Amino acid sequence: MMLPKPRGPLSAAVFESMRALPTEPVARTHPEADEPEDAAITLWALYELSYRGFDDVDETAEWDPDLLAVRRPLEIDLEGRLRARWESYASPHEVTADFSADFFALVAAHDGRSLARFVQTEADEQQVLDLLRLRSVYHLKESDPTAWVVPRLPTASKAALMELQYDEYGCGDPNRVHSHLFARGLEAIGLRSEYGAYVDDVPLEILEQNNAMSLMGLHRRLRGAALGHLAAFEATSSIPSRQLSQGIARLGLAPDMAAYYDEHVEADAVHEQLAVRAICGELLAVEPELRDDIYFGAFTCLDLEDRLAEQLLARWGAAT
């Protein structure tokens, strides 16, 4: 993958610095971001150095201290924004002795608009393709941000996370790796399946979703938030996956793409139980002080999806 298109003065300058490494050192100062998308694409590209990197950026860029110095204020800004949204959330969650019941109740009480329901019943082919392009930025690296959390966990939580991740990564069969199933679906439906193919097309909301997962995955401090995010993601996946599969079938689109979502109906019915009860539950048993962060991560997952749904449904002219 090549670096994405810059979206403002900050990303233009930082991407130029990235391309010039290691021949030229990174500039000590960069212009301010002129809008949120400019900051978000810059942070997204800096994070990508820790995943698969870019063909036009030297591999040493990942740990270049001057690039890390660019990344840090962008992360602080993102985390501050996400935490402010969580703190202003109107209905505080219940805290009882039964964490799993509390967690599922929090997810059930969060009733944002659903893209999956729209796809199931109303979306046209172009809207479904639109959505798949946007989803591809994450689904082609599905589960990767969570993989970073593994070495930071106490034993029982670690074993449970690996039980889930093993399934995400195909149980040893590369053909069943979820990101690979999505790539096959993209090709079957007539879209590009190369890693990062549609980054230039995605709105701020998608960049924020991806940056939030990388932020939580890369910082050990945020391990609770990363797993809360995972649990909320899994707990809102089975039923929407069925709706997406039905929408794809309704439009007569590629069965391989419907199959990706069908796989997630059953897989995520398992994963949500593992994520809430075993992964988060066992983490809390050892590190109870992470409870708030687990909920912060969960809320962030649900809230960022709401923001995406609002944006896309408005763009598509869907009735409120």
Next chain:
Amino acid sequence: MTDVPTYPHADVVLCPGGPLLLRGKHVIEDSSGELHETTRRVTALCRCDKSAKKPWCDGTHKLLPEKLTPS
């Protein structure tokens, strides 16, 4: 001496309000006598009887009123 614990770890887990988790490879005979083979390391079996993918769980229990969910 540090205590290195042994963790409780079940192969069959009844999730309150939700499915039955089954670890390992199994063949399940449903109520009509049809056989279903598990395909993943951990499988969720429907307990609310409303799944569209029986015998597997598809998350439908979350849409039911509490009194209809399994204990």
